[in-house]
Amino acid sequence: MTNPPDDKKDDDMPDFSDVKSGASSTAPGAEVFQTYEVKSGDSLSKIAKNFYGNGNAWKTIFDANTDILKDPNKIYPGQKLKIPPKIPPKL
Amino acid sequence: MKNLIAITIALPLATTTLACRKSEPPPATPAESAAPATTLPAPVSVSAVALGTAIGPDKRVTAAAESFGAKDTIYSSVETVGTGHARLRARWSFVKGDKTAKVDETTIELDAAGPAVNEFHISKPSGWPKGDYKLEVFLGDAETPAAVRTFKVS
Numbered sequence: 001m002t003n004p005p006d007d008k009k010d011d012d013m014p015d016f017s018d019v020k021s022g023a024s025s026t027a028p029g030a031e032v033f034q035t036y037e038v039k040s041g042d043s044l045s046k047i048a049k050n051f052y053g054n055g056n057a058w059k060t061i062f063d064a065n066t067d068i069l070k071d072p073n074k075i076y077p078g079q080k081l082k083i084p085p086k087i088p089p090k091l
Numbered sequence: 092m093k094n095l096i097a098i099t100i101a102l103p104l105a106t107t108t109l110a111c112r113k114s115e116p117p118p119a120t121p122a123e124s125a126a127p128a129t130t131l132p133a134p135v136s137v138s139a140v141a142l143g144t145a146i147g148p149d150k151r152v153t154a155a156a157e158s159f160g161a162k163d164t165i166y167s168s169v170e171t172v173g174t175g176h177a178r179l180r181a182r183w184s185f186v187k188g189d190k191t192a193k194v195d196e197t198t199i200e201l202d203a204a205g206p207a208v209n210e211f212h213i214s215k216p217s218g219w220p221k222g223d224y225k226l227e228v229f230l231g232d233a234e235t236p237a238a239v240r241t242f243k244v245s
Contacts, residue, residue, distance in 0.1 A: 013192040014185060014220035023181065025209040026150055027201035035180070035196045082198070 022085070033064065034083040038075050052086050060084055135177035135203050137228055137237040139170040150208040158243045161218035167240070169209045169228055176202050180229040181211040185222060186241075194224070219244040 023032045036047060044058035052060070062072045064082045069075065143152035143166050144159065152168040159165055167181060179201065183194040195213050211226075221244050227236035 013187060013190065014222075016185065016192065016194045016215070018217050019183075019195050019213055019215050021183075021195040021197050021211070021213045023197045023199050023209065023211045024150065025199050025201050025207055027203050027207040027209070030199050030201040030207075030209070032197065032199050035198055 032085060034085075036081045036083050038077050038079040038081060040077045042075060042077075044072050044075060047081070047083070051083050057086075132175060133173040134175050135171050135173040135179075135201075135207075135230065137169060137179075137230065138172045138206075139168075140226070140228055140238040140240055141168045142166070142226065142240050142242055143168070146210050146212075150210040156242070158245055159219065161221070161244060163219070163244075164212055164214040165219075165242070166210060166212045167226055167228075169211065169238070171201075171203060171207050171209065172205075174203050174205060176200070178231050179209055182227045182229065182236075183211075183213055184225050184227070185220065186225055187222060191225075221245055 021034065024030070025032075034051070036051070038047075044061050045055035048057040048061055049055040051057075058072065061081060061083060062069055064084045068079060068081075075081075141152040141155055142157060143155045144163050145152070145154040146166045146168060147153045150168060151170075152166055156163075165183075169179060169181065171177065171179065177200070179199045180196060181198075182196045184191045185194055197211055199209050199211075201207060201209070224242050224244060226240045226242070228238040229235075230237045
């Protein structure tokens with residue numbers, strides 16, 4: 001997965017927006033996801049665009065966070081969202 | 092008359108017998124069988140963390156390292172023991188003086204039936220900036236990491 005660029009960049013610090021990450025486990029059925037903290041001005045479409053390169057994938061993020069999100073149009077700064085891995089297209 | 096004497100003797104005897112029976116300690120009740128000791132399963136905890144440039148099929152680091160090159164994929168193997176549901180978070184950070192920048196945070200949710208090996212990895216196609224980094228491994232929502240490893244990119 002690719003990290004989205006931070007809205008507030010520290011000029012002294014390098015840019016890690018192109019970092020790719022992954023994880024796996026020997027435990028059967030383990031679920032892997034990234035964590036993203038909502039910032040002011042974010043929307044699920046914007047977050048989906050940053051992580052998946054496709055704003056239409058917002059529902060993937062919404063579906064993974066129905067425990068804290070009831071309305072996809074209402075997200076708040078500070079909320080920590082699960083970002084599931086991008087599902088590769090079926091060949 | 093004989094009957095009267097017999098009653099006179101028998102009555103106090105019977106009373107004494109009854110009184111004696113009353114003062115006898117109650118028969119000991121059989122000891123209640125002790126409840127079997129229940130051993131609660133130990134919750135998941137982190138038992139080992141290793142860093143390296145490669146992992147094997149068992150997800151353990153096969154090439155341990157504490158210093159990496161700019162184009163390396165950095166692997167971390169996090170071994171856990173215990174059973175039950177657990178959320179394992181790996182937070183990678185760049186450290187410059189007293190400042191830190193989050194590089195990545197990835198979570199594994201698992202239902203462990205015993206010891207498990209979990210791997211986290213990060214890469215940066217444009218190359219890692221030289222400097223100091225750290226990996227913090229958290230369990231659940233804990234603010235304090237269960238394990239911390241530092242490494243360098245040079």
